[in-house]
Amino acid sequence: xxxxxxxxxxxxxxxxxxxxxxxxxxxxxxxxxxxxxxxxxxxxxxxxxxxxxxxxxxxxxxxxxxxxxxxxxxxxxxxxxxxxxxxxxxxxxxxxxxxxxxxxxxxxxxxxxxxxxxxxxxxxxxxxxxxxxxxxxxxxxxxxxxxxxxxxxxxxxxxxxxxxxxxxxxxxxxxxxxxxxxxxxxxxxxxxxxxxxxxxxxxxxxxxxxxxxxxxxxxxxxxxxxxxxxxxxxxxxxxxxxxxxxxxxxxxxxxxxxxxxxxxxxxxxxxxxxxxxxxxxxxxxxxxxxxxxxxxxxxxxxxxxxxxxxxxxxxxxxxxxxxxxxxxxxxxxxxxxxxxxxxxxxxxxxxxxxxxxxxxxxxxxxxxxxxxxxxxxxxxxxxxxxxxxxxxxxxxxxxx
Numbered sequence: 001x002x003x004x005x006x007x008x009x010x011x012x013x014x015x016x017x018x019x020x021x022x023x024x025x026x027x028x029x030x031x032x033x034x035x036x037x038x039x040x041x042x043x044x045x046x047x048x049x050x051x052x053x054x055x056x057x058x059x060x061x062x063x064x065x066x067x068x069x070x071x072x073x074x075x076x077x078x079x080x081x082x083x084x085x086x087x088x089x090x091x092x093x094x095x096x097x098x099x100x101x102x103x104x105x106x107x108x109x110x111x112x113x114x115x116x117x118x119x120x121x122x123x124x125x126x127x128x129x130x131x132x133x134x135x136x137x138x139x140x141x142x143x144x145x146x147x148x149x150x151x152x153x154x155x156x157x158x159x160x161x162x163x164x165x166x167x168x169x170x171x172x173x174x175x176x177x178x179x180x181x182x183x184x185x186x187x188x189x190x191x192x193x194x195x196x197x198x199x200x201x202x203x204x205x206x207x208x209x210x211x212x213x214x215x216x217x218x219x220x221x222x223x224x225x226x227x228x229x230x231x232x233x234x235x236x237x238x239x240x241x242x243x244x245x246x247x248x249x250x251x252x253x254x255x256x257x258x259x260x261x262x263x264x265x266x267x268x269x270x271x272x273x274x275x276x277x278x279x280x281x282x283x284x285x286x287x288x289x290x291x292x293x294x295x296x297x298x299x300x301x302x303x304x305x306x307x308x309x310x311x312x313x314x315x316x317x318x319x320x321x322x323x324x325x326x327x328x329x330x331x332x333x334x335x336x337x338x339x340x341x342x343x344x345x346x347x348x349x350x351x352x353x354x355x356x357x358x359x360x361x362x363x364x365x366x367x368x369x370x371x372x373x374x375x376x377x378x379x380x381x382x383x384x385x386x387x388x389x390x391x392x393x394x395x396x397x398x399x400x
Contacts, residue, residue, distance in 0.1 A: 001067070003027060009063055010218075013056070013267050015194050018201065018217040026188055026216055030069070037069040040187035040215070042127070042178060043111070044076035045103035050110045051239040052298070053223040053232035056267045057191050058114040060220055064189070065116045070123060072185050073111065075104050078128040079177050110242050113302055123185075130184045131177055142176050145209055146202070151175070154198045179203035182215055189216045223267060228257045237355075246303045250311035251319075251392040253295035258287045261294060269297050324386060328394035335399040337378040340365065347387050347395035364390045 007024060017023055030037050041061050043054075061071045080100045108124065115122055134142065151172050152158050160167050175198060182190055182203035190200045197219050204214035222231045225238030232239045240252045256264065262280040265271060271279075279290040292312060299308040317323050331347045338346070341356035344365065350356040357375040359365050365372045366388045367379060385397040 003031075006067055009067070010060075012273070013060070013220060014218050015221050016197070016217075016219045018204070023189070023216045023218070030188070037064065037188040038072050038123075038186060039064040039069050039189040039191065040072045040074060040182060040185060041191045042074040042076050042079075042181060043107055044080040045100055045107045049234060049241050049243065050107060051232055051234060051241045052268060053225070053239065055114055055242060056223050057193060057220045058111055059268070060191055060218070062115055065121050069189075071115060071121065072123045072125065072187065073108075073115070074181050074185070075107065075124065075126045076178075076181075077101065077104055077126045078131040079174060079181075113242055125185060127177070127181050127184075131180065139173075142180060143173070145206055146172075146176055148172075175199045175202040176206070179206040183207055183210050183212065186212060187215045188213075189218060191218050191220065193222050194219045195222065221263075221267065224260060224263060226252055226256055228260055240298070242302055246299045246307040246311040247314045247325075248392050249302070250295040250299050250308070250315055253298055254291055254315060254319075255391075256291070258282070258291075261287070261290055264294055264298075269294070271297075319391065325394060328386070328396050330398055331395045332398045332400055333381040335381055337380045339375065340367075340372050340377045340379055341375040343379050343381070343387065344389060347397070349387065349389040349393045349395055359389055 003024065006027060007020075010023070011017065011020065026037060039061060041057060061073075065071050077097075077100050080103075081097070104126075152161055154175070157167055157171075178199045179202035181187075182200075183206050187203065187207075190203055192200050197217070200215075200217040200219070204217065207214045224230070225232035225236060226240070227236070227238040230236050230238055234241070240249055244252070253264075258280075262276060265276040265279065266273070269276075278284045279293060295315075296308040296312055299311050303311075314325060314327075318325055329348070333343075333346055340360055341350075341353045344350045344356035344359065345353055350359060356365075360372055360375040363371060363373070368386055372379075381397045381399050383397065383399050387395045387397065
């Protein structure tokens with residue numbers, strides 16, 4: 001592959017590269033020296049699951065792998081104890097070690113659905129390895145590399161400072177610790193979302209102080225969620241999880257607006273951009289056809305082609321033909337009255353009673369085809385009763 005072709009792949013979807021010319025030079029140097037670049041991505045395991053928004057940067061890391069470079073995945077088990085203040089208007093709550101370890105295990109398993117985990121292709125490091133060994137003298141040395149004025153250039157800190165809102169001293173440590181990760185693993189390139197620009201550039205500063213060649217920083221866009229407004233987030237309920245079942249995954253893709261398709265095609269697939277343009281142009285491709293193609297491609301990535309075909313058939317049966325699916329899960333419950341919100345939890349259709357109440361309030365819950373309007377309404381399970389949440393989640397009840 002020519003250097004031009006490599007750069008075309010790597011630059012696809014990128015917002016900023018500090019700098020493109022430096023990336024080209026580094027790629028040429030690596031090729032001439034016969035050594036792969038070390039491409040860093042840090043993930044703080046602050047929650048147990050990742051969604052398609054996280055995979056944007058993971059896919060870019062995989063592209064570097066496919067071009068022969070080494071992915072260095074940093075599990076931020078130490079930095080997660082502080083919490084990244086990026087994009088936050090308040091101090092993040094700190095997690096304990098047990099929560100972080102449990103999240104880290106699921107993070108790696110899910111990231112492995114995108115990355116090449118074969119020997120020599122992926123290096124996994126936990127930053128507690130070096131951050132946990134820093135003593136007070138080392139911490140003072142690290143903080144001496146940054147001024148308060150430089151820290152306040154960060155938009156979230158600047159906004160909070162001007163509003164008179166508290167900023168914890170420990171939050172100032174986060175960019176320094178993330179930058180120190182780059183020094184310790186001698187990163188050639190660091191990837192991150194646009195919200196990580198400040199942190200990643202700090203890594204360049206610290207590498208210069210350590211007499212290393214400063215890393216190339218590549219930022220990727222934040223994926224917009226299913227609502228078409230907010231960034232994809234589990235807390236906002238506008239996400240597609242990488243562990244979602246095929247039918248749910250496909251159905252969620254089908255719910256996005258036509259305007260979002262180009263963004264999703266560009267960031268979540270490897271289709272050539274000229275083909276993407278044809279698919280998202282309604283004059284050349286019907287929007288529903290383009291969306292079906294996108295949904296199948298995404299399901300195929302995580303579940304395989306057979307699952308993708310099955311998800312399309314399921315969607316057609318439930319939504320186009322307005323039929324109840326045959327293969328819905330069967331849940332056995334006692335034949336005793338329970339509140340609607342608790343019934344949804346018992347059927348594994350929502351994660352919590354709060355989510356159940358929200359779905360009822362939004363008009364997204366029905367029992368045997370009848371919409372439920374009161375989350376506190378008592379419902380007595382009966383054999384064969386069908387409970388539905390939204391357009392894609394069903395459960396058939398059996399009583400004991």
